[in-house]
Amino acid sequence: xxxxxxxxxxxxxxxxxxxxxxxxxxxxxxxxxxxxxxxxxxxxxxxxxxxxxxxxxxxxxxxxxxxxxxxxxxxxxxxxxxxxxxxxxxxxxxxxxxxxxxxxxxxxxxxxxxxxxxxxxxxxxxxxxxxxxxxxxxxxxxxxxxxxxxxxxxxxxxxxxxxxxxxxxxxxxxxxxxxxxxxxxxxxxxxxxxxxxxxxxxxxxxxxxxxxxxxxxxxxxxxxxxxxxxxxxxxxxxxxxxxxxxxxxxxxxxxxxxxxxxxxxxxxxxxxxxxxxxxxxxxxxxxxxxxxxxxxxxxxxxxxxxxxxxxxxxxxxxxxxxxxxxxxxxxxxxxxxxxxxxxxxxxxxxxxxxxxxxxxxxxxxxxxxxxxxxxxxxxxxxxxxxxxxxxxxxxxx
Ligand SMILES: NC(=O)c1ccc[n+]([C@@H]2O[C@H](COP(=O)([O-])OP(=O)(O)OC[C@H]3O[C@@H](n4cnc5c(N)ncnc54)[C@H](O)[C@@H]3O)[C@@H](O)[C@H]2O)c1
Numbered sequence: 567x568x569x570x571x572x573x574x575x576x577x578x579x580x581x582x583x584x585x586x587x588x589x590x591x592x593x594x595x596x597x598x599x600x601x602x603x604x605x606x607x608x609x610x611x612x613x614x615x616x617x618x619x620x621x622x623x624x625x626x627x628x629x630x631x632x633x634x635x636x637x638x639x640x641x642x643x644x645x646x647x648x649x650x651x652x653x654x655x656x657x658x659x660x661x662x663x664x665x666x667x668x669x670x671x672x673x674x675x676x677x678x679x680x681x682x683x684x685x686x687x688x689x690x691x692x693x694x695x696x697x698x699x700x701x702x703x704x705x706x707x708x709x710x711x712x713x714x715x716x717x718x719x720x721x722x723x724x725x726x727x728x729x730x731x732x733x734x735x736x737x738x739x740x741x742x743x744x745x746x747x748x749x750x751x752x753x754x755x756x757x758x759x760x761x762x763x764x765x766x767x768x769x770x771x772x773x774x775x776x777x778x779x780x781x782x783x784x785x786x787x788x789x790x791x792x793x794x795x796x797x798x799x800x801x802x803x804x805x806x807x808x809x810x811x812x813x814x815x816x817x818x819x820x821x822x823x824x825x826x827x828x829x830x831x832x833x834x835x836x837x838x839x840x841x842x843x844x845x846x847x848x849x850x851x852x853x854x855x856x857x858x859x860x861x862x863x864x865x866x867x868x869x870x871x872x873x874x875x876x877x878x879x880x881x882x883x884x885x886x887x888x889x890x891x892x893x894x895x896x897x898x899x900x901x902x903x904x905x906x907x908x909x910x911x912x913x914x915x916x917x918x919x920x921x922x923x924x925x926x927x928x929x930x931x932x933x934x935x936x937x938x939x940x941x942x943x944x945x946x947x948x949x950x951x952x953x954x955x956x957x958x959x960x961x962x963x
Pocket of ligand 1: 837
């Protein structure tokens with residue numbers, strides 16, 4: 567993770583978090599450990615809880631807990647009660663800054679530890695689901711400090727969602743099935759950054775890719791990029807592999823399940839396990855054979871057709887694979903670290919308290935510049951004449 571490595575060196579010199587306490591609620595993974603080390607190099611004391619009861623890598627938690635400026639409250643496989651108890655313990659540190667992934671920390675802080683709100687300078691949220699919760703909090707006047715929504719930064723959408731998720735989803739599907747993608751009809755539901763990345767990678771493997779959408783602009787974009795666009799119901803009879811990436815629910819419902827051909831595979835890349843109607847599938851099945859391969863369950867229907875559900879309909883790249891590659895997490899976490907450093911150093915003023923903020927463009931540009939430097943790629947710079955030309959409205963043809 568070279569970008570975080572460069573940030574760590576710069577934070578060690580500039581000490582943006584000197585004397586500050588950061589409460590984090592993140593997946594406790596190797597990539598997160600690299601992020602935490604960058605924050606502590608910048609002078610922070612970090613208290614870390616897990617953002618999912620199942621995602622903690624216990625060896626990473628133990629390694630981080632051994633570091634002097636870090637405490638970790640996380641263990642893989644905890645129940646819901648322990649999950650929230652860990653968040654409460656992290657909040658006992660009375661943080662100056664918070665970094666969240668899904669809004670459980672910020673939510674608990676507001677609901678159960680309101681006495682801490684005034685001491686928090688600001689926070690950063692990693693996911694679109696968390697950012698959506700924060701926006702609802704802000705709209706109802708309940709959010710007590712500014713939070714940067716890092717999910718919609720330009721670098722994150724391109725590098726992490728499009729290329730990271732695009733590749734990792736195909737990787738998870740291949741690990742679970744070892745299927746030959748070439749020649750298959752692959753249906754990708756949703757043509758956002760995730761879906762477009764998945765569609766491109768499936769096409770790269772030789773699939774005939776059909777996109778389904780509800781947004782006319784995104785549907786048009788898919789057509790311009792050479793994909794066929796059809797309603798899910800119409801394409802279902804020829805779909806050999808369906809991948810959902812919409813953030814919506816029941817994109818593959820009973821009618822689509824009834825139309826799929828024998829041996830069709832179903833995978834989900836969206837945040838929650840609601841995009842494929844797993845309950846309807848179970849109801850339609852006369853026989854369920856879990857574990858026909860790791861992370862693959864066979865549902866035999868009354869007419870003899872078999873449908874293969876991958877990863878129980880949960881995020882296939884995280885369940886059947888290793889999640890997005892570290893190189894993709896590198897730039898995402900760099901955006902989050904810089905956003906926090908920006909909040910630590912800026913007096914956002916009372917008008918920013920209670921607002922969900924965009925990632926400042928300068929942070930995106932800095933992360934992209936560091937990523938280019940890590941790749942050894944140099945780019946041109948505008949000359950003084952070019953800058954003057956671009957600034958002027960007087961010059962025409
Ligand atoms: N698996 C991962 O690692 C990972 C990474 C990032 C995001 N996500 C999740 O993936 C999902 C998509 O992310 P995104 O950034 O591309 O989101 P997005 O909102 O930009 O794009 C989703 C697209 O799906 C379309 N859509 C909505 N309902 C639909 C339906 N019923 N049928 C067809 N299309 C429909 C929308 O019009 C939109 O164009 C979200 O749930 C997000 O949280 C997963």
